[in-house]
Amino acid sequence: MVGKNCFAIASDRRLGVQLQTVATDFQRVFKIHDKLYIGLSGLATDVQTLYQRLVFRHKLYQLREERDMKPQTFASLVSALLYEKRFGPYFCQPVIAGLGEDNEPFICTMDCIGAKELAKDFVVSGTASESLYGACESMYKPNMEPEELFETVSQALQASVDRDCLSGWGGYVLVVTPTEIQERG
Amino acid sequence: MSRRGDWVYENNGGTCVAIAGADYCVVAADTRLSVGYNILTRDHSKICELADKCVLASSGFQGDIKALHKNLAARELLYQHQHNKRMSCPAMAQLLSNTLYYKRFFPYYAFNVLGGLDSEGKGCVFTYDAVGSYERTGYSTQGTGSSLIMPVLDNQLKSPSPLLLPAKDAVTPLSESEAVDLVKDVFASATERDIYTGDKLEIVVINKAGMKREYIDLRKD
Numbered sequence: 001m002v003g004k005n006c007f008a009i010a011s012d013r014r015l016g017v018q019l020q021t022v023a024t025d026f027q028r029v030f031k032i033h034d035k036l037y038i039g040l041s042g043l044a045t046d047v048q049t050l051y052q053r054l055v056f057r058h059k060l061y062q063l064r065e066e067r068d069m070k071p072q073t074f075a076s077l078v079s080a081l082l083y084e085k086r087f088g089p090y091f092c093q094p095v096i097a098g099l100g101e102d103n104e105p106f107i108c109t110m111d112c113i114g115a116k117e118l119a120k121d122f123v124v125s126g127t128a129s130e131s132l133y134g135a136c137e138s139m140y141k142p143n144m145e146p147e148e149l150f151e152t153v154s155q156a157l158q159a160s161v162d163r164d165c166l167s168g169w170g171g172y173v174l175v176v177t178p179t180e181i182q183e184r185g
Numbered sequence: 186m187s188r189r190g191d192w193v194y195e196n197n198g199g200t201c202v203a204i205a206g207a208d209y210c211v212v213a214a215d216t217r218l219s220v221g222y223n224i225l226t227r228d229h230s231k232i233c234e235l236a237d238k239c240v241l242a243s244s245g246f247q248g249d250i251k252a253l254h255k256n257l258a259a260r261e262l263l264y265q266h267q268h269n270k271r272m273s274c275p276a277m278a279q280l281l282s283n284t285l286y287y288k289r290f291f292p293y294y295a296f297n298v299l300g301g302l303d304s305e306g307k308g309c310v311f312t313y314d315a316v317g318s319y320e321r322t323g324y325s326t327q328g329t330g331s332s333l334i335m336p337v338l339d340n341q342l343k344s345p346s347p348l349l350l351p352a353k354d355a356v357t358p359l360s361e362s363e364a365v366d367l368v369k370d371v372f373a374s375a376t377e378r379d380i381y382t383g384d385k386l387e388i389v390v391i392n393k394a395g396m397k398r399e400y401i402d403l404r405k406d
Binding site for chain 2: 130131132133134135137138139155156158159160162163
């Protein structure tokens, strides 16, 4: 979700196989660089593999260009990587959030074969996505300060995952501003 | 794509919400009727007044819903003739459950929310599945937009757990106008993201003074 010169990215912590919960501390939000984060929902093995491939590509980019990737560029990279597997896809839905030029917040989501969807307010993915759409749509206000954004994202996440039996077991919220990063479990 | 020739249901879309208060009940539904990606009409009521203090909102297959409403209204009239009084909301709740379970092996494709005042004048809301399983709650929503609306109602109206002792009331402490405003807000949000919800919102408020109806415009796209 986008705020005033900041963004928040959040996920739940459950890893399950249908009814069985396998882990309650699964990490779904990953750092690419200080001002770029990616959240991946879906098949856990694809989540981890995709993350490893993306970090690899970004590190190569950093070596060649001697700078960090812009969020828009990174989003195109993710989209291309996913479309490469068009006929045998990664079962993952990414949510990308970053601060671009002039610390302008950037968010986007994609389906599992790389169709980008840019948004100005919020993006959601996962098994509780419909509930998240409803909750975020009701609770979102433009230009929220980091503290208020944090509250809003936490409440929306909590309310939505509580209605989904496959999500839950805690939440993880990250709020990123140009000067600091605030993490809460 | 192979098409089964025996699928007799269709989903006409729409969303219903009901919220129970200390001495009122708010029942609301949108007025859009759709089939697939088409809109059949923007002005179709999903709400049926069964008794003076009892209102049913249903979403799903309108053919079954019309039949269900007609069935219940007829039974209520019979009750009036036999008992010389109108049916109370909890009684209608049980009747609806039995009517739905009667067709357990060829169900009514109807997702219902029953709202009204109980015999003590307190608000009550009953929520159903398609075959008659029901529960009295403080608030509920059914229909295509229900998964978008339910978490917001949970957040604003969270009921105390039924496992707590002493048993706490499930009705919300909000005032009538606050509850109506909440309903308008959640429908505005659901309309944004659910293609089957929109056009107009019909709100019925039941309190001891009687029943009041209000129409609010929603997005038509």
